[in-house]
Amino acid sequence: MKSQEKAVEQVLFSRRASGLSTNPATGPSATAISFDSGHAFPSILPDLTQVASVALSKYRAETLQYAPRPGLPELRSWIAEYMRSDGVVNLSPEEVLVVNGAKHGLELVCRLLLDEGDSIVVTAPTYFTAIPIFKSFGVEFIEIQQDSEGLNVSELQHSLENRKQAGKRLPKFIYDVPDFHNPTGLTMSRDRREAIIELAKDYGLFIVEDSPYRKVRFEGESQPSLKALDDSNSTVLTLGTFSKLMAPGLRVGWIAARRDLLARIVQLKSDGGSCPLTQRLIIEFCGTGQLDNHIRRVQETYRVHRDRMVAAIRRDFPEAEFNVPHGGYYLWLTLPPDCDGDDLATRAAQENVILVPGSKFFTASSGHGIGQPFPKNHIRAAYSYASPEQIDEGVRRLARAYRSIA
Amino acid sequence: MKSQEKAVEQVLFSRRASGLSTNPATGPSATAISFDSGHAFPSILPDLTQVASVALSKYRAETLQYAPRPGLPELRSWIAEYMRSDGVVNLSPEEVLVVNGAKHGLELVCRLLLDEGDSIVVTAPTYFTAIPIFKSFGVEFIEIQQDSEGLNVSELQHSLENRKQAGKRLPKFIYDVPDFHNPTGLTMSRDRREAIIELAKDYGLFIVEDSPYRKVRFEGESQPSLKALDDSNSTVLTLGTFSKLMAPGLRVGWIAARRDLLARIVQLKSDGGSCPLTQRLIIEFCGTGQLDNHIRRVQETYRVHRDRMVAAIRRDFPEAEFNVPHGGYYLWLTLPPDCDGDDLATRAAQENVILVPGSKFFTASSGHGIGQPFPKNHIRAAYSYASPEQIDEGVRRLARAYRSIA
Numbered sequence: 001m002k003s004q005e006k007a008v009e010q011v012l013f014s015r016r017a018s019g020l021s022t023n024p025a026t027g028p029s030a031t032a033i034s035f036d037s038g039h040a041f042p043s044i045l046p047d048l049t050q051v052a053s054v055a056l057s058k059y060r061a062e063t064l065q066y067a068p069r070p071g072l073p074e075l076r077s078w079i080a081e082y083m084r085s086d087g088v089v090n091l092s093p094e095e096v097l098v099v100n101g102a103k104h105g106l107e108l109v110c111r112l113l114l115d116e117g118d119s120i121v122v123t124a125p126t127y128f129t130a131i132p133i134f135k136s137f138g139v140e141f142i143e144i145q146q147d148s149e150g151l152n153v154s155e156l157q158h159s160l161e162n163r164k165q166a167g168k169r170l171p172k173f174i175y176d177v178p179d180f181h182n183p184t185g186l187t188m189s190r191d192r193r194e195a196i197i198e199l200a201k202d203y204g205l206f207i208v209e210d211s212p213y214r215k216v217r218f219e220g221e222s223q224p225s226l227k228a229l230d231d232s233n234s235t236v237l238t239l240g241t242f243s244k245l246m247a248p249g250l251r252v253g254w255i256a257a258r259r260d261l262l263a264r265i266v267q268l269k270s271d272g273g274s275c276p277l278t279q280r281l282i283i284e285f286c287g288t289g290q291l292d293n294h295i296r297r298v299q300e301t302y303r304v305h306r307d308r309m310v311a312a313i314r315r316d317f318p319e320a321e322f323n324v325p326h327g328g329y330y331l332w333l334t335l336p337p338d339c340d341g342d343d344l345a346t347r348a349a350q351e352n353v354i355l356v357p358g359s360k361f362f363t364a365s366s367g368h369g370i371g372q373p374f375p376k377n378h379i380r381a382a383y384s385y386a387s388p389e390q391i392d393e394g395v396r397r398l399a400r401a402y403r404s405i406a
Numbered sequence: 407m408k409s410q411e412k413a414v415e416q417v418l419f420s421r422r423a424s425g426l427s428t429n430p431a432t433g434p435s436a437t438a439i440s441f442d443s444g445h446a447f448p449s450i451l452p453d454l455t456q457v458a459s460v461a462l463s464k465y466r467a468e469t470l471q472y473a474p475r476p477g478l479p480e481l482r483s484w485i486a487e488y489m490r491s492d493g494v495v496n497l498s499p500e501e502v503l504v505v506n507g508a509k510h511g512l513e514l515v516c517r518l519l520l521d522e523g524d525s526i527v528v529t530a531p532t533y534f535t536a537i538p539i540f541k542s543f544g545v546e547f548i549e550i551q552q553d554s555e556g557l558n559v560s561e562l563q564h565s566l567e568n569r570k571q572a573g574k575r576l577p578k579f580i581y582d583v584p585d586f587h588n589p590t591g592l593t594m595s596r597d598r599r600e601a602i603i604e605l606a607k608d609y610g611l612f613i614v615e616d617s618p619y620r621k622v623r624f625e626g627e628s629q630p631s632l633k634a635l636d637d638s639n640s641t642v643l644t645l646g647t648f649s650k651l652m653a654p655g656l657r658v659g660w661i662a663a664r665r666d667l668l669a670r671i672v673q674l675k676s677d678g679g680s681c682p683l684t685q686r687l688i689i690e691f692c693g694t695g696q697l698d699n700h701i702r703r704v705q706e707t708y709r710v711h712r713d714r715m716v717a718a719i720r721r722d723f724p725e726a727e728f729n730v731p732h733g734g735y736y737l738w739l740t741l742p743p744d745c746d747g748d749d750l751a752t753r754a755a756q757e758n759v760i761l762v763p764g765s766k767f768f769t770a771s772s773g774h775g776i777g778q779p780f781p782k783n784h785i786r787a788a789y790s791y792a793s794p795e796q797i798d799e800g801v802r803r804l805a806r807a808y809r810s811i812a
Binding site for chain 2 (some may be wrong): 038039040042046047049050052053054057060061062063064065066067100101103104107110129132133136224243247248249250251267268270271272273274276277278357
């Protein structure tokens with residue numbers, strides 16, 4: 001770990017461990033403001049005391065024993081119905097596997113699909129936490145650019161065709177976050193979605209659709225999920241999570257995929273079942289109709305946060321350019337060409353505002369040592385965890401940090 | 407999956423999914439009795455409603471957010487103190503990593519230590535759920551017998567010396583369950599513990615000590631843990647779990663190991679932190695002094711279960727021989743030489759009593775296809791989950807099954 005990362009980690013560790021974002025001794029202005037993480041805004045975390053009481057009394061013999069490895073049947077049914085209502089026709093509970101969060105799902109998918117020397121397709125930039133997971137399987141990355149419609153499918157086709165002509169092995173899967181992409185906030189257009197599925201079918205690749213922010217939409221209409229467009233239900237494996245729907249701490253996610261693939265993944269999931277208590281909390285919360293209201297609160301809250309950050313950056317840090325995302329947690333800031341995102345993040349941390357430099361989202365970044373050259377002038381600003389007041393103050397600090405190195 | 411396993415799995419799946427062991431339509435005598443699993447006796451599961459209420463209100467900002475990847479600091483401190491009070495002097499919280507149950511810990515240890523083509527040492531028989539985890543890393547198994555003092559260290563030394571002479575790579579680690587071994591119930595003697603640590607040091611092997619049942623002792627004195635005897639704190643990695651201390655459904659365990667090893671394991675644990683809610687439940691339960699009482703209840707309950715099963719087998723199934731374990735969950739039955747444990751388990755399932763055939767605990771068993779020949783005349787009978795009345799009835803059914811094939 002580089003020393004800069006370590007410093008950031010330490011600030012975050014102590015703050016999160018205490019559960020406080022404000023140091024009572026020094027007051028809020030001296031405290032680190034977090035624009036770095038996908039943490040939830042604390043006051044939006046749901047009240048689960050009642051459902052926990054039910055889960056730990058009425059369902060004690062279920063919630064405190066080992067659970068079936070594929071997940072509680074009621075939860076698998078609920079997830080299947082949730083996805084069917086989102087356009088994935090005919091999805092059955094047997095095509096849903098409960099896992100310990102989407103990252104666990106991603107790791108299991110990698111264990112299923114990847115062999116030594118394999119390659120995969122990722123966007124450039126891509127979700128930075130996924131990169132070390134992929135790397136632990138020794139993959140080669142094929143990075144494809146995005147435009148306003150999402151992953152550039154023509155560029156991908158060109159790349160695949162070149163590999164084919166050169167007699168190189170084709171990649172095993174395409175990994176993408178089609179809704180409110182992390183970090184760019186882009187949402188893939190319908191045409192692009194149809195094109196990528198057709199391309200994947202033509203070349204015999206899987207698509208791993210990671211869509212944690214799909215319901216965190218502030219305006220506009222959803223596009224059909226990739227899973228919904230995969231008529232044959234053979235190409236797309238979808239990762240879902242309750243982290244953004246309810247709360248990250250539950251550590252419950254799922255994989256929706258073809259039955260034969262899931263049957264093999266269950267064999268790899270040698271864990272005595274995922275936690276039945278948190279699964280039951282979700283069943284009770286969703287089953288009593290509390291999820292829809294909660295999602296509305298999430299959408300309203302984060303829309304206010306996004307608007308506040310957009311306004312603050314336009315006002316106090318106009319040197320940064322960005323697209324306004326229609327949902328999700330993040331602004332992907334493009335800095336003037338001579339501004340290095342790593343330097344800015346380091347300087348900003350000294351000003352007590354924490355952001356993730358853009359380099360982290362490219363497979364070639366110095367910490368990873370592989371892949372293509374990448375632009376250095378980006379930084380990701382999350383508006384989820386900080387309060388509206390902290391967003392104003394944090395952007396002022398960020399602008400001050402920028403001016404001190406510009 | 408073989409059809410016999412499938413039938414067993416289906417019976418268990420429907421029973422556990424319902425949370426009931428008795429079918430109200432047909433009454434208890436027609437219901438499957440479970441002697442197969444390490445599930446807890448349902449009425450001993452602790453009441454966690456109060457601690458959950460605290461965890462989800464006072465600690466909501468901690469329990470519903472992402473947790474630090476190494477675990478909540480308070481829990482790591484508690485575990486370190488718990489192990490220090492059990493003889494592991496000087497263990498610090500930084501030498502403890504919280505994981506999603508001991509099996510997750512075992513998998514992480516394998517990811518850290520094993521390379522393609524490595525071998526490991528296991529007892530014959532060994533914990534059957536660990537076998538597929540090891541197998542997924544492509545290891546070669548070196549099976550060593552046990553006697554009444556535990557793993558036969560002389561046999562191991564002979565095997566290691568032979569490999570060395572033959573220029574073969576030495577195994578990476580020794581995996582053992584030194585307290586109330588699963589499945590044999592044996593506890594390693596003090597001399598044997600000291601000898602295995604010295605041997606491991608001489609040959610440069612790690613020891614993976616898996617000790618879920620250590621506190622489930624009904625009589626006699628504990629031997630020092632292998633970790634406690636590892637003066638240099640360099641050889642032994644210990645896997646711990648709250649599954650047998652409190653409840654399996656919490657899915658919280660730990661790895662206690664050298665700091666440099668843990669630092670590398672944390673990098674492999676790409677999971678967004680283990681569930682902070684269940685960690686906080688444990689902190690509150692243990693921190694308010696409820697654990698000691700609970701452990702006493704566990705010991706008393708399972709001693710009664712063990713005594714009941716011992717008496718029932720002596721009375722109704724005297725053909726089966728066994729050592730009486732001083733703790734743990736299991737009796738390891740030795741059947742007459744011509745009785746095949748697989749056949750008996752299949753026949754017993756038809757009589758509605760479920761057991762795990764001995765073959766599952768040998769790496770060479772037909773399901774695994776590697777290793778040495780193994781004795782076929784064993785079956786494991788767990789007394790943890792079934793009630794005393796079910797134990798009587800289950801042993802009668804088992805004896806009936808035996809007589810129908812003998």
